[in-house]
Amino acid sequence: MSQLSDLLFETSVAASSLKDYLSGARLRLGVTGLSRSGKTVFITALVHQLTRAVAAKTAGPGRKSLLPVFRVAAENRLVSAHLDPQPDDAVPRFAYEEHLSALTGADRHWPQSTRRISELRVTLQYDRKAAGLMSSLRPGPARLDIDIVDYPGEWLLDLPLLGKTYAQWSRETLEAASAAARATIAADWRGATALTDPLGNANEETARRLAALFTNYLRAAKTDRYALSTLPPGRFLMPGDLEGSPALTFAPLPVQEESAPPAGSLAAMMERRYEAYRTHVVRPFFRDHFARLDRQIVLVDALAALNSGPAAVRDLETALADVLTAFRTGRSSLVSTIFRPKIDRILFAATKADHLHHTSHDRLEGVLRHLTSRAIERAEGVGATIDVIALAAVRATREAIVKHDGESLAAIVGTPIEGERIGDDVFDGVAEGAIFPGELPADPRNVFRGDALALPEDDADFRFLKFRPPVAALGRDMEPMPLPHIRLDRAMEFLFGDRLG
Structure with missing residues (x-):
């Protein structure tokens, strides 16, 4: 078949x-x-x-x-x-x-x-x-x-699911969530999963609760603080018209990869919904x-x-x-x-x-x-x-050389979005600001050791400013x-x- x-x-x-x-x-x-x-x-x-x-x-x-x-x-x-x-x-x-x-x-x-x-x-x-x-x-x-x-790139990261069973995906997802970078934000979902019997009777309330906790974990991992990327299934974060459907109401469970879960169990229901996600969401995107x-x-x-x-x-x-x-x-x-x-x-x-x-x-x-x-x-x-x-x-910025504490520094100049701030200074969306962006390491391998940006002052606020688009010039046709x-x-x-x- x-x-x-x-x-x-x-x-x-x-x-x-x-x-x-x-x-x-x-x-x-x-x-x-x-x-x-x-x-x-x-x-x-x-x-x-x-x-x-x-x-x-x-x-x-x-x-x-x-x-x-x-x-x-x-x-x-x-x-x-x-x-x-x-x-x-x-x-x-x-x-x-x-x-x-x-x-x-x-x-x-x-x-x-x-x-x-x-x-x-x-x-x-x-x-x-x-x-x-x-x-x-x-x-x-x-x-x-x-x-x-x-x-959305999140949909692209769903494509490997076409080659994974529910048991394989569950094992990989649970292992990833136990890593140091994810363990804290996954704690509520992992705790609820540990208290759940996968072989117990299928229960819609349990399935919805686990799916909601799993989605909250994925959403937290996506924030700027963590900026994690491998978070399938992608539609959990972008459900669209599938929100609330059974195809998005499942979560990983620790199940045996060698044998199918018994009929009528919670694991069997989760597996069926995972398969529905692959069949009705992932595969049509790939095909069409x-x-x-x-x-x-x-x-x-x-x-x-x-x-x-x-x-x-x-x-x-x-x-x-x-x-x-x-x-x-x-x-x-x-x-x-x-x-x-x-x-x-x-x-x-x-x-x-x-x-x-x-x-x-x-x-x-x-x-x-x-x-x-x-x-x-x-x-x-x-x-x-x-x-x-x-x-x-x-390009929302231009470059300039700015004096800072008697030193000439390469800066970028732009109009920060209203509400952006550096220290106690809050921008109004109109005034320009000169930012010292620092520089990346010459050896790209250093980014795996945390040496990502070298700043003139150790102030991470400089890294996160968002700028407004530049003013567009008008052509002869206005x-x-x-x-x-x-x-x-x-x-x-x-x-x-x-x-x-």
């Missing part, structure tokens, strides 16, 4: 892939990252840069290109970019206009973060590079449809969305993990390894493109690079490369191209021009620049 189910699953994926291929020149780009990593801002900034790139070229004399590394724009071959209706009618549309208004409006603020899957199609028209006879036989601009699929991706960017808030300490850094390393394990990587061929697409390029991006001075950007990349090194080696072995960068899709960024053009070139030759 399992083999038949897998065959039907693979057939449906192949059918979807064939449909995508026959639709013409297109690329499906997955955008993900764990919560608060900047997915919504990245997509909004990416689309805004593309759709306003031509206007930016003529915005005024002496204006520098905002996308110097994105070759099709730097070479003036980008004819136009515009939004088109997305191909998947059953998937919510990414609220681009709403998010852009949040970033560039009079009360500029960061848009709401990703809570569900969404999609957006941006269509590029571009001039081909002159390449002999074939170029002359295809007059006029070429076209590429980029279907951007936005989904994830398995059809061509390229992928994974946004990582490495600074949050660094600020929380070595335990969070190690947990982030584990999460990133799980992320790469979930991807179907390899070199694309005509057959795989038509029937079984593979992700042949993956970009890991350490976000919020504007919170550091540029002298630490290479070190931030080095930290992320070190965190992903073992997983990257496996993926590159099967033909996938992987890169690591530090970026800020929207519409907002693209906001400044750090290496967004490099990300664009890596993810789809090769398709614009």
Whole structure:
């Protein structure tokens, strides 16, 4: 029965892939990252840069290109970019206009973060590079449809559950919760679990109580204080329309891996609901969305993990390894493109690079490369191209040299969000502040020993300031021009620049 189910699953994926291929020149780009990593801002900034790139070229004399590394724009071959209706009618549309208004409006603020899957199609028209006879036989601009699929990274971390039984998942989850970094916040749930008989009669009240305590533990682990990353099942933190359903009302129990729990027991009920979660939540996401991706960017808030300490850094390393394990990587061929697409390029991006001075950007990349090194080696072995960068899709700060106690220090300057504070100073959301961000260690291995940020003064408050988006300049049409960024053009070139030759 399992083999038949897998065959039907693979057939449906192949059918979807064939449909995508026959639709013409297109690329499906997955955008993900764990919560608060900047997915919504990245997509909004990416689309805004593309759709306003031509206007930016003529915005005024002496204006520098905002996308110097994105070759099709730097070479003036980008004819136009515009939004088109997305191909998947059953998937919510990414609220681009709403998010852009949040970033560039009079009360500029960061848009709401990703809570569900969404999609957006941006269509590029571009001039081909002159390449002999074939170029002359295809007059006029070429076209590429980029279907951007936005989904929470927590859902991605659910994909390994497809290969784990309830007993295996329970054992791993209980073991992880007993580690020093998690034991305190998991104490209430672990205590209730220890007092529960898995082989006792199934009881809905017990199941709901354990599921609620388990969810509280996951929620606490996600806060800035702990910044832990490996917290499946992902829908427990983002339930959406599944909230309160049996598929989200289960929790790990200490059960035997060699034998099934007796019918009618609490463990049997929990196992059945775990299987329902895999069947009705995880598998459809993989089949309908994830398995059809061509390229992928994974946004990582490495600074949050660094600020929380070595335990969070190690947990982030584990999460990133799980992320790469979930991807179907390899070199694309005509057959795989038509029937079984593979992700042949993956970009890991350490976000919020504007919170550091540029002298630490290479070190931030080095930290992320070190965190992903073992997983990257496996993926590159099967033909996938992987890169690591530090970026800020929207740059909220600028750099300056500031005198502090008679010493010249490299600082970042921006407008902190109202209510942010340094010591006794509380910002009003209007006044700018100069922050000394410190610098990352030259040896990325030091982050596992807790040597994450070296500050001029040992004051962790400097690390957590949140800044408002910058003020957007208006173009000749009185519409907002693209906001400044750090290496967004490099990300664009890596993810789809090769398709614009």
